[in-house]
Amino acid sequence: MRLEKYIATSGIASRRSVKKSIQAGFVTVNGEPVLVPGHPVNIGIDAVEFEGKRVEPLSEHIYLMLNKPAGYLTTRRDERRRPTVMDLVADLSDTLYPVGRLDLETEGLLLFTNDGDFAYRLLHPSHEVEKIYLVWVKGVPSDDAVQRLRQGVTIPSGTTAPAKVKRLKVSKDSATTKFEIVIHEGKKRQVRLMFKAVGHPVIRLKRVRIGNLRLGNLPSGGYRFLTSAEISELMP
Ligand code: URA
Numbered sequence: 001m002r003l004e005k006y007i008a009t010s011g012i013a014s015r016r017s018v019k020k021s022i023q024a025g026f027v028t029v030n031g032e033p034v035l036v037p038g039h040p041v042n043i044g045i046d047a048v049e050f051e052g053k054r055v056e057p058l059s060e061h062i063y064l065m066l067n068k069p070a071g072y073l074t075t076r077r078d079e080r081r082r083p084t085v086m087d088l089v090a091d092l093s094d095t096l097y098p099v100g101r102l103d104l105e106t107e108g109l110l111l112f113t114n115d116g117d118f119a120y121r122l123l124h125p126s127h128e129v130e131k132i133y134l135v136w137v138k139g140v141p142s143d144d145a146v147q148r149l150r151q152g153v154t155i156p157s158g159t160t161a162p163a164k165v166k167r168l169k170v171s172k173d174s175a176t177t178k179f180e181i182v183i184h185e186g187k188k189r190q191v192r193l194m195f196k197a198v199g200h201p202v203i204r205l206k207r208v209r210i211g212n213l214r215l216g217n218l219p220s221g222g223y224r225f226l227t228s229a230e231i232s233e234l235m236p
Contacts, residue, residue, distance in 0.1 A: 001043060002040065003036070003038065004019050004037040006041045006043070008092075009062055015091055018037075021051060022034065022039075023035055026050065027051075028049045029041065062114050062225070063112070063113045063115065063118070063226040063231050064089070064113075064224060064226060065111055065112075065223060066085060066088055066112060067107070067108060067109065067215055067221065067222055069220045070204075071083060072104070073085065074101040074110065088223065095114045096112040099118070099119045102207060106206070106207065107205070108133070108207035109210055110207070118235055129184060129211045129234070130182050130211060131210050132181070132210075133180070133208065134168075135179045135204070135205055136177070136203045137179065138176060138200055138201050138202075139174070141198060141199075145198040145200065146167060148197075148198055157187045160183070160190065160194055163181055163182060166179060211233070212230075212234070213233075213234055
């Protein structure tokens with residue numbers, strides 16, 4: 001594995017700062033400074049130090065969260081060569097794949113891993129992990145409409161399970177309303193179709209939390225590795 005990737009995936013520093021540190025001579029392999037970011041590392045054999053600290057060999061699994069911007073497809077490859085989320089994790093993309101899906105225009109928290117078991121269990125309906133979205137919709141839904149969203153509405157793929165729906169803010173001109181919605185299903189385009197079913201199309205949609213995992217202030221288009229506490233909380 002390339003040296004800069006080996007260090008970055010250990011979570012010790014960002015990819016960019018890793019490259020700078022290598023070029024500045026702060027990284028050694030088996031005690032010798034190595035200035036080339038692409039230098040090969042034999043996992044489990046070579047001893048790598050980053051700014052004087054030993055970099056532990058990778059566990060075979062990688063977990064990270066991306067703050068997906070609108071306009072990127074959640075797919076590993078697009079035949080029409082449109083931008084995909086893989087472009088945003090390009091330096092790691094040979095091993096990773098997205099867990100679940102956000103629509104082209106949906107923003108926010110998207111997980112990636114190379115741990116198939118983790119992905120399968122997280123996505124399985126029996127796991128019922130909560131997903132929290134901020135939603136901006138057209139107009140001002142009535143209390144009755146909000147109640148229907150809470151109880152379940154009919155969308156093409158079936159009736160939605162009860163959801164928590166909180167109205168957060170109506171814009172000054174009453175053109176849009178911002179909501180927080182908590183669902184634990186993953187039907188296709190679920191949030192968009194739910195609000196459409198009560199007559200209020202979604203203008204903007206952003207996932208901000210999965211279980212206890214929060215997007216926080218991760219910049220749009222940026223990613224970070226999950227901590228081991230976050231991984232075990234998500235998948236006890
Ligand atoms: N619901 C949607 O409608 N779109 C998403 O991307 C995620 C949830």
